[in-house]
Amino acid sequence: MAEPTSLLLGLEGLEVTAVTRGTDRSRVVDVVTADRRAAHCPQCKVASSSVKGHAVTRPRDIRYGDDPIMLRWTKTRYYCVNPACERRSFTESIPQIPPRRRTTTRLRTQIGRDVGEAARSVSEVAASVGVSWPTAHAAFIEHASKVLSTPKPVRVLGIDETRRGKPRWTRDVDGRRWVRVDPWDTGFVDLSGDQGLLGQVEGRTSKAVTDWLTTQSKQFRTEITHVVIDPSAAYAAAVTTELLANATLVVDHFHLIKLANDAVTGVRRRVTFDAHGRRGRKQDPEWANRRRLLTARERLSDRSFAKMWNALIDNDPTSEILTAYIAKEELRALLACAREDADDSEVRRRLYRFYTWCAEANIPELTRLAATIETWWPAILAFVHTGLTNARTEGYNRLVKQVKRVACGFRNTENSRRRIRFHCTRAQRANNQQFHC
Incomplete structure (x- = not known):
């Protein structure tokens, strides 16, 4: 059985050897590997006892109280003893700290939850845990990929638009006159199930709707029985095409x-x-x-x-x-x-x-x-x-605006749609509520 300090740390596969306090009240926790599987080659899975050397890494972990905690992990490098293996050497790793990672898995999970489920900005979360913006954003992408997937077939589809940003003026193609650009996004919502926001596309035209529907499977389009929209001629024209031959148009x-x-x-x-x-x-x-x-x-x-x-x-x-x-x-x-x-x-x-x-x-x-x-x-x-309405779609529009305000705008549309869809996924919010209960 692991000693109490190792149990308190809670990183399976690591054993605490010493804890020291620095002048800035930070605590340095020295750990060594206690998992026997770490001595197995990650490529051929053969155990090795041939030591090549040692290395010291300082992976970042979740905070404990107000004073920071620094991990100092002394790892062993092994030679791979399997002659048939292409890998010559490897360094110890555990599931919580995979190879070439500077952060623990539980810290990345916490970052993903704070960014996605709490709708906090990436820069704010990165500053609170002491990592860079790219590291925090990559953690959120990893966390979001476990929740977001290809939309499943729905019976009732809701379509509505939200403004993506302020109107702006740009030059036309010829560069002769100024053209007003009013950025809008069209969202697609599952009104009959629990998938929430299925996706977003740029624009609020018939082509924007038909392009998104074309990217979905034939089964997805066939199983749609009703489409709820605002009184929009562009959306109505897209819904009444052959793509949704079995769908009935409903006005909110x-x-x-x-x-x-x-x-x-x-x-x-x-x-x-x-x-x-x-x-x-x-x-x-x-x-x-x-x-x-x-x-x-x-x-x-x-x-x-x-x-x-x-x-x-x-x-x-x-x-x-x-x-x-x-x-x-x-x-x-x-x-x-x-x-x-x-x-x-x-x-x-x-x-x-x-x-x-x-x-x-x-x-x-x-x-x-x-x-x-x-x-x-x-x-x-x-x-x-x-009696079908677009009330749920309007509710998601409020969440969309909330995410945009927190982020102070998005320059990358892919990042914007990932953040928005993650925050507007009903399954994700249900799991979040269960986690906090």
Whole structure:
């Protein structure tokens, strides 16, 4: 049985021979190899007792308390006694400290966890453990490779975009004029399983989506039954290609309600400018009730709703603001069919009420809203029947932005996507929670 100091160190295969304290309160731990397998040639696995010499290395290990600990490992070099082996000599090594490594395996594992699971920057973690940035980053790559793999087939695929950085201006190909470059990334999320973020590609075009789908296996594309997107024509064009012949397009209802809220805001601003020749101010009832106009009716108390309604009735002779508000609530009632499990006849009745109200109102903002709903109606009806949303995708977008803020931006897209996907992998987060419990 190992002596207590070796057990406290916890590096299997090493035995502590002495511990000394330096002037800077650092502790130097002298260790020797205690694993018999270290005397076996790593190539031919033949044990050797022919000593060539000794070497002293100082591998970095995890910290113990506030004062640093320095390992000083005295290793033995052996001649390989197997004449058939191409390797002439070798140096002792253990699983925790492989050959030519200056850090222990458990330190690299800790670095990988701190960078990936805690979403800390590489430079911060490297400084805290006393290693260089390349060493810390290589440790994270090693840790991430155990979690990240090729995406497995999914039933429901979510697609959404996130901004990769600030807009910038660059010269065009000919160098004659400046062109605005708005960097975006498109993410693909498993909405039906636990794989989380499946991948990212640069851009938010149809080609970006089709290129990513092409790189996946035929089985992956065939097993997709639904694809949930925002009302994006580029994404819709990519989803409706032959690559996803078995998939049904679904539009996220959150963005449809946002379009309705934008229509209400547009009507409110236009009516205010037509009446006063300026933007809304604190004394204007339509400006004072701007938040109530965007709040769902069931979330407003009767007193708050009556206050808004009466104020707009008395101060808006056109009644366009309340007309737009009612149109927004009619659209919400239509989309609520998914939650209420309404039958097709009820869906058609609510759709007719929404169209009729927008048509009779004859307000440009509501006309555009009704035209948008008509354009996307097949995908909206798919949402009503399935209730699928892109809420999980939006949640991952928040995690993506968190990783970008911690890193203060990425210059290498491969490193960026690895960090983001690792942090947005549900299996990784589940293992992390289990580890900390």
